[in-house]
Amino acid sequence: MEIHCSANVLVMTIRLRRGTAAAVVAVVVVLTMPAAAHGSPGAAPTETASDRLELPRPTGPYPVGAEVLHLTDHDRTDPWAPTATARELMVSLRYPARGGSGGGHAAYMSTEEARLMLAGRGLGDDAPAEVSSAVTHAGAGATGIQSRFPLVLLSPGLGNHRATLTSLAEDLASRGYVVASVDHAYESTGTVFPGGRMLTCRVCELLMPLPVEEGQKLLKAVSTERADDLSFVLDRLTGHRPAWHNSRMIDPRRVAVVGHSMGGNAAASAMLGDRRFDAGINMDGVFYDRIPAAGVDGRPFLMLGNPVDHHPGGPDSSWDEGWQGLDGWKRWLTLTGSYHSTFTDAPVLGEHLGLPTNPGATLSVERSIRITRDYVAAFIDLHLKNRPQPLLDGQTPDNPEVVFNNP
Numbered sequence: 503m504e505i506h507c508s509a510n511v512l513v514m515t516i517r518l519r520r521g522t523a524a525a526v527v528a529v530v531v532v533l534t535m536p537a538a539a540h541g542s543p544g545a546a547p548t549e550t551a552s553d554r555l556e557l558p559r560p561t562g563p564y565p566v567g568a569e570v571l572h573l574t575d576h577d578r579t580d581p582w583a584p585t586a587t588a589r590e591l592m593v594s595l596r597y598p599a600r601g602g603s604g605g606g607h608a609a610y611m612s613t614e615e616a617r618l619m620l621a622g623r624g625l626g627d628d629a630p631a632e633v634s635s636a637v638t639h640a641g642a643g644a645t646g647i648q649s650r651f652p653l654v655l656l657s658p659g660l661g662n663h664r665a666t667l668t669s670l671a672e673d674l675a676s677r678g679y680v681v682a683s684v685d686h687a688y689e690s691t692g693t694v695f696p697g698g699r700m701l702t703c704r705v706c707e708l709l710m711p712l713p714v715e716e717g718q719k720l721l722k723a724v725s726t727e728r729a730d731d732l733s734f735v736l737d738r739l740t741g742h743r744p745a746w747h748n749s750r751m752i753d754p755r756r757v758a759v760v761g762h763s764m765g766g767n768a769a770a771s772a773m774l775g776d777r778r779f780d781a782g783i784n785m786d787g788v789f790y791d792r793i794p795a796a797g798v799d800g801r802p803f804l805m806l807g808n809p810v811d812h813h814p815g816g817p818d819s820s821w822d823e824g825w826q827g828l829d830g831w832k833r834w835l836t837l838t839g840s841y842h843s844t845f846t847d848a849p850v851l852g853e854h855l856g857l858p859t860n861p862g863a864t865l866s867v868e869r870s871i872r873i874t875r876d877y878v879a880a881f882i883d884l885h886l887k888n889r890p891q892p893l894l895d896g897q898t899p900d901n902p903e904v905v906f907n908n909p
Contacts, residue, residue: 553854554632554635554636554637555632555633555635555636555637555850555851555854556636556637557610557636557637557638557639557668557669557672557847557850558669558673558850558868558871559639560639560672560673560675560676560677561673561676561677561875562673562674562675562676562677562678563676563677563678564598564599564647564675564676564677564678565598565599565600565601565602565641565644565676566596566597566598566599566639566640566641566644566672566675566676567595567596567597567598567599567600567603567604567640567641567642567643567644567645567646567675568594568595568596568597568604568608568638568640568641568642568643568644569594569595569597569642569643569746569748570592570593570594570595571592571593571595571738571745571746572590572591572592572593572695572696573590573591573592573593573734573735573738573745574588574589574590574591575588575589575590575591575730575731575734576588578730578734580687580688581723581727582687582688582689582704582705582708583687583688583704586687589687589730589731589734590687590695590701591684591685591686591687591731591734591735592664592684592685592687592693592694592695593664593682593683593684593685593735594664594665594668594671594682594683594685595680595681595682595683595746595748596640596668596671596672596674596675596680596681596683597646597647597651597675597679597680597681597748597751598646598647598649598651598675598676598678598679598680598751599640599641599644599645599646599647600644600645600646600647603641603643603644603645604640604641604642604643604644604645605641605642605643606641606642607637607638607639607640607641607642608638608640608641608642609634609638609642610633610634610635610636610638610665610668611633611634611663611665612634612694613630613631613634614630614692614694614700615634615663615665615691615692615693615694615700616629616630616631616633616634617630617692618691618692618700618702619633619663619691619692620633621691629855632854632855633851633855636851638668638672639672639676640672640675646748646751647751648750648751649751650750650751650752650753651678651679651680651751651752651753652678652679652680652752652753652756652757652758652882652886652887653679653680653681653682653736653739653740653752653753653754653756653757653758654674654679654680654681654682654757654758654759654760654882655681655682655684655732655735655736655757655758655759655760655772655779656670656671656681656682656683656684656760656761656765657684657686657728657731657732657759657760657761657762657764657765657766657768657769658683658684658685658690658761658762658763658764658765658846659761659762659763659764659765659787659843659846660689660703660705660706660721660724660763660764661689661690661691661703661706662690662691662762662763662846663685663690663691663692663693664683664684664685664690664693665683665847666762666846666847666848667683667762667846667847668683668847669847669850669871669875670760670845670846670874670875670878671683673875673879674875674878674879674882677879677883678887679882679886680739680748680751680752682735682739684731684732684735686727686728686731687701688701688702688703688704688705689703689704689705689724689728689764690702690703691703705720705724708720709721718790721764721767721788721790722790722791724764724768724790725764725767725768725770725771725790725791726771726775726791728764728765728768728771728772729768729771729772729774729775729776729791730775731768732759732768732772732776732779733772733775733776733778736754736757736776736778736779739752740752740754754778756780756886756887757778757779757780757886758779758780758781758782758783758882758885758886759772759773759779759781759782759783760782760783760785760878760882761783761784761785761787762785762786762787762845762846763785763786763787763788763842764787765785765787766783766784766785766786766787767784767787767788767789767790767791768787769782769783769784769787770782770784770789770791770793770798770803770824771791773798773801773803774791774793774794774798777799779801780801780802780885780886781801781802781803781804781881781882781885781886782798782801782802782803782804783803783804783805783806783878783881783882784803784804784805784806784807784824785806785807785845785874785878786806786807786808786811786812786842786844786845788818788820789820789821789823789824790820792820792823792824792827793823793824793827793828794827795826795827796827796829797827797828797829797830798827798828798829798830799829799830800829800830801830802830802831802832802881802884802885803828803830803831803832804832804833804835804877804878804881805821805824805825805832805833805834805835806835806836806837806845806874806877806878807821807834807835807836807837807840808836808837808840808841808842808844809836809837809838809839809840809905810841810862811842812836813836813905813907814834814907814909815909821834822909825909831885833881833894833906834906834907834908834909835877835904835905835906835907836904836905836907837865837873837903837904837905838864838865838902838903838904838905839862839863839864839865839869839903840863840865840870840903841860841861841862841863843860844863844865844870844874845870845874849863849865849867849870849871850867850871853867865903869903873901873903873904876893876901877893877894877904880893880894881894
């Protein structure tokens, strides 16, 4: 096992045995934006008001509101912090809102969170400020629409801040969903908690010295612990004493769980452990917590991945095994020209900061964002809103990059 860890990147390569051959697969990649290739090591692009970093605009009919919750599960001790008395989570909510309400654009992340995410990438002092001041399309504290909407929980990759799924979250909210993006304590490069506490990735530190089998056991534990986190968030958003004042917007009978990388495995783990999750999506994550032969009680699941690691018979055999275990409606899609972080905000951030393209990433930023949004939304619309989705029936002329696998 090889692990490379800096303040913003953790890449762990495990040599997995498949029969007599060894396959090499990158199992954890944290916001893999390559270092700048031109200029001095500390150089950062200059910026004017006209080229300020802006996330892609949402495509749905609803304006979007944004709020942040700090949740504490007093029934669980934090598995990664022995001195902690409880498990803490930070949750960003995006939801359909009344236009013109709210206190301006919601923040993307704090400057210090951005600094930790970008540290060691050869960027200058201006880069964290550019990222933290990125223009979002949600009104901070905007008034929620008094109606009932399905709920989508988002879980990011190991080492990634929850903000790296903001473009997807805002788009889903604009299409008529309440979206809760979860930061799992001690699992990102840096997340601010109340009192100005910056919690960094202790899990990354724990992984570094471990041999292969022990590393895989730890990563499985991360997935199952996240599943408990997601169930707890669902409790606090829909229970008898909800933590969010707009909780009546949520229809607790329609809930999906979606994740990237480790968050994708956590989506499957959450469905295995909690029947309240009606549908799930794994975006390019290894199934450390394997899907059993008994399946997920016939509930629908989408696997959306890059063509290098996650094609049938590819180096990550957990996808072939997971596909066989899924016992309900299912699709396995690979996105030609994509890489591990295509399904996050990484392409947008990398393009704005002038970073070289990730090797093998031939898909444009616009197509990366659009395809991810459209296929995730189509899956959730089909299974939470019962709206037919021809997009999921097979390859379409408008989306030649999307390959339907039927192993």
